[in-house]
Amino acid sequence: MNTPVEGFSKLTKTQKIDWIATNCTTDPKATKQLLEQYWNTDPRVQKLHDEFIENTVSNYYLPFAVAPNFKINNELYAVPMAIEESSVVAAASKAAKFWLERGGFKAEIIGTEKVGQIHFIYKGDKQKLSDFFTSAKPELLQSVATITQRMEKRGGGIKNLELRDLTDKIEGYHQLHCTFETLDAMGANFINSCLEQFAKTLKELALDFDGFTEEEKNIEVVMSILSNYVPDCLVKAEVSCPISELGIADMPAEEFAEKFVQAVNIAKAEPYRAVTHNKGIMNGIDAVVLATGNDFRAVEAGVHAYAAKDGQYSSLTHAKIEDGIFTFWIEVPLALGTVGGLTTLHPMVKLALEILQHPSAKELMQIVAVAGLAQNFAAVRSLVTTGIQKGHMKMHLLNMLNQLGATEAEKQELVTYFKDQTVTNASVKEAYERIKSN
Numbered sequence: 001m002n003t004p005v006e007g008f009s010k011l012t013k014t015q016k017i018d019w020i021a022t023n024c025t026t027d028p029k030a031t032k033q034l035l036e037q038y039w040n041t042d043p044r045v046q047k048l049h050d051e052f053i054e055n056t057v058s059n060y061y062l063p064f065a066v067a068p069n070f071k072i073n074n075e076l077y078a079v080p081m082a083i084e085e086s087s088v089v090a091a092a093s094k095a096a097k098f099w100l101e102r103g104g105f106k107a108e109i110i111g112t113e114k115v116g117q118i119h120f121i122y123k124g125d126k127q128k129l130s131d132f133f134t135s136a137k138p139e140l141l142q143s144v145a146t147i148t149q150r151m152e153k154r155g156g157g158i159k160n161l162e163l164r165d166l167t168d169k170i171e172g173y174h175q176l177h178c179t180f181e182t183l184d185a186m187g188a189n190f191i192n193s194c195l196e197q198f199a200k201t202l203k204e205l206a207l208d209f210d211g212f213t214e215e216e217k218n219i220e221v222v223m224s225i226l227s228n229y230v231p232d233c234l235v236k237a238e239v240s241c242p243i244s245e246l247g248i249a250d251m252p253a254e255e256f257a258e259k260f261v262q263a264v265n266i267a268k269a270e271p272y273r274a275v276t277h278n279k280g281i282m283n284g285i286d287a288v289v290l291a292t293g294n295d296f297r298a299v300e301a302g303v304h305a306y307a308a309k310d311g312q313y314s315s316l317t318h319a320k321i322e323d324g325i326f327t328f329w330i331e332v333p334l335a336l337g338t339v340g341g342l343t344t345l346h347p348m349v350k351l352a353l354e355i356l357q358h359p360s361a362k363e364l365m366q367i368v369a370v371a372g373l374a375q376n377f378a379a380v381r382s383l384v385t386t387g388i389q390k391g392h393m394k395m396h397l398l399n400m401l402n403q404l405g406a407t408e409a410e411k412q413e414l415v416t417y418f419k420d421q422t423v424t425n426a427s428v429k430e431a432y433e434r435i436k437s438n
């Protein structure tokens, strides 16, 4: 049973580890050893990681892999992915290769607009609020000039600032709804700094506005924060080829294409399937987002909101057959950055961006959308042909053997054996026990 602790963050790292080892685990010695074993051997690198967050006691590894052969808008990319799920990188690589031989992926940016809001309560005369906003707008914009100056020099900044009336939802609820262009930065800090300054200026100017009564002058700002819903920070990625080129083992191309489109239509029509379908897309998206040091929680939240934008949760991908041509595409909102944040700090993130040839945020949006589309193609292809377990369990085999404690020689023997056998938990256990007893 855990006990409360005072001032944990003030303890040294060793003290924190001692506290965890003695208070939270049954084998303090093993815990200490494990936590230390995952430290970086270079103390400077470890310090960098320690300082990313509070109370760091060790590092948490995820595999960092590369899926090669992605042809996107006629450029070739090896795409870095950080993910634990065994079959994801193999599936991405297979889909990349498949489409490499059929012209590759096409991707385009539809928009790059980010959003931030100041949520406030004003219960007075609405016309007066509107007049106040019109007169205050230039000063509001002026008040953030020092924050926006550098971004503006590079061509970004604030695109629009408007007053929104949401009193039909909550009594007195209004917003300043602001849109931003943050170029190669994800822009969260930039946006939030602008919003907090807007909120401050809004309150100050309201106090001085002669048109308001004393009560109306007291605008109550509830909060100021960016929105992770970015339906206008949107990218589209697509593949297409004549049906006759969709050669998939054991299934005529036409039947495959039709089943594929049907599977996508099912995900468009039915939320239970849509969620799993989109989860497969996020296998690809999150892995690249994470490897490139972007905020995968923000991306997840925004993507799923977008998937429900028409009132029902639905597929992010679409497929059609027209005049003998199979087309498969994704439209997805992605607020990503390739400068700032972890991108200049985390050595593996820097490497990931280098492997991608130092993409702009727009290029990264395209690469990430393609990773999602490729992953979805691989999953749906398996689902409508062999079923998912065959490939998935094959890739999971090493995990199972590691769990059983197999030696390298045993692993090799069993991987060879399972090349033409069905992998299940039971069959692996049985085969392992058989070679053990020999």
Ligand code: MEV
Pocket (backbone or CB within 6 Å): 085, 276, 277, 278, 279, 280, 281, 283, 379, 380, 383, 388
């Ligand atoms: C597993 O991580 C992802 C899939 O379930 C996606 C899908 O069903 O489309 C295979």
